Amino acid sequence: MSPEENKALVRRFIDAYNTRNLDLFDDLVAPDYIDHTHRQEGREPFKTLFSLAFEGFPDWHEHIEDMIAEGDRVWVCVRATGTHSGEWHVSGVSLPPTGRRVVMRMVFIWCIKDGRLAEGWEVDSEVNFLKTIGVIEYTEIGKRIFPEDAAA
Template identity: 35%
Template sequence: MSKQTEILHRLFEGVWNGENPDVADELVGPEYVIHDCEIAEEMRGPELYKTLVRMTREGFPDMEFTIEDAVEEGSKVALRWTMTGTHEGPMGDMEPTGKRVEMLAVEINRFEDRQLIETWTQSALSS
């Protein structure tokens, strides 16, 4: 496993699944941005990454992410991942449904100096 792919695994296991947001301070660059999220207009860096995790966890307190595939080329790593969880809190404009859901996503992550600095994500939610 390459260093960049290893960083993503550490972020998913430590931050998203492990509830340890401080891992992002080391692995996410100060100018990190995600291109599919309105909140990215307000903040950058590890704080943005940790805010996204917190917001997602508020909507899906029992969320669990699984990296299904990782493909790397140059400074970019593409992931296909699955998130499962129960929709118990608000998620953007969506009120809680109490339903168990599965989110499937493909994302491209760009790295610089061994830190994650940019993400593009396309996802679909099913229940």
């Protein structure tokens, strides 16, 4: 596939994600998909990850800000927003809703083979995300070093 076709595939994937159309994942994601970030393999575990995220953040939305494609790779930068208004299950822990709104930038790198997402990596500010929903807090020293972040 050409770089433009690969970019179109990624746009379709993000649109399917944003519209909660996980059935489209069967067309867009390889059955043996490798998720390097979450250390899992297979399309079904990948779909489960999204289902759990939608429970905790039902209004989660990703807006594409930039996309670069070369060869079989696509890099995409998104601005993600969502409200922690549902139970969120992560690493065997269930976090009750906080009502807090999350805004973050994320970069995804996908390898495309045979017209489907075959491998993926995610880079984001997970620490800020977890701080926003109250999972972690700054220490007293951290509050002095980053007063504007600690107050948020």
